[in-house]
Amino acid sequence: MKRAAVALAAVAALAADMAGLAHAESYDAARAKEGWVLNCMGCHTADGSGIPGKVPALRNSLGHFVGMPEGREFVMRVPGAANSALSDAELANVLNWVLDTMNPATRPVAFRPYTAEEIAAHRRPALTDVAKTRAGLVKRLQANGITAVPEHY
Numbered sequence: 001m002k003r004a005a006v007a008l009a010a011v012a013a014l015a016a017d018m019a020g021l022a023h024a025e026s027y028d029a030a031r032a033k034e035g036w037v038l039n040c041m042g043c044h045t046a047d048g049s050g051i052p053g054k055v056p057a058l059r060n061s062l063g064h065f066v067g068m069p070e071g072r073e074f075v076m077r078v079p080g081a082a083n084s085a086l087s088d089a090e091l092a093n094v095l096n097w098v099l100d101t102m103n104p105a106t107r108p109v110a111f112r113p114y115t116a117e118e119i120a121a122h123r124r125p126a127l128t129d130v131a132k133t134r135a136g137l138v139k140r141l142q143a144n145g146i147t148a149v150p151e152h153y
């Protein structure tokens with residue numbers, strides 16, 4: 001009886017530890033930076049500001065997208081992300097890093113980090129109608145009073 005209680009307490013402590021760990025280590029910053037530099041930065045620029053008229057900013061806008069389930073999927077399925085050479089785990093790592101470091105104010109408090117499993121299940125097929133999907137999402141954000149994500153970039 002006593003041993004069972006001790007074992008249970010140990011399991012509970014371990015589970016609490018693991019939950020803490022999962023939260024603290026939703027990305028590996030060094031690897032994410034490397035993935036970003038090699039696969040995303042060339043178009044989105046070093047700090048994620050994008051290129052006016054050509055490439056959307058990821059800074060201060062992705063957080064708004066991931067607040068909606070369809071937006072969360074959109075981010076995984078845009079061609080630049082979906083078709084990148086990054087593995088599922090690497091793409092999850094890069095996206096979590098972008099959300100944490102470039103979107104601290106726009107990322108929802110309840111944001112659950114992307115996982116390799118989630119990326120694997122959703123990244124393909126890549127979106128073919130990006131502009132239309134994006135316009136629908138921006139319209140929904142605007143309906144919710146969020147005007148920070150520009151319709152045209």
Ligand code: HEC
Pocket residue numbers: 036039040041042043044054055056057058061062074075078079080081084086094095130134
């Ligand atoms: C060859 C240039 C290029 C590269 C490389 C690239 N992107 Fe993009 N990205 C774009 C363009 C252009 C868009 C606008 C949508 C479209 O036309 O695909 C975009 C859109 C996005 C969006 C949607 C943002 C919005 O406001 O609509 C996300 C998220 C994104 N890219 C993430 C990434 C990530 C992560 C990487 C690296 C793994 C990456 N992209 C690599 C050019 C690129």
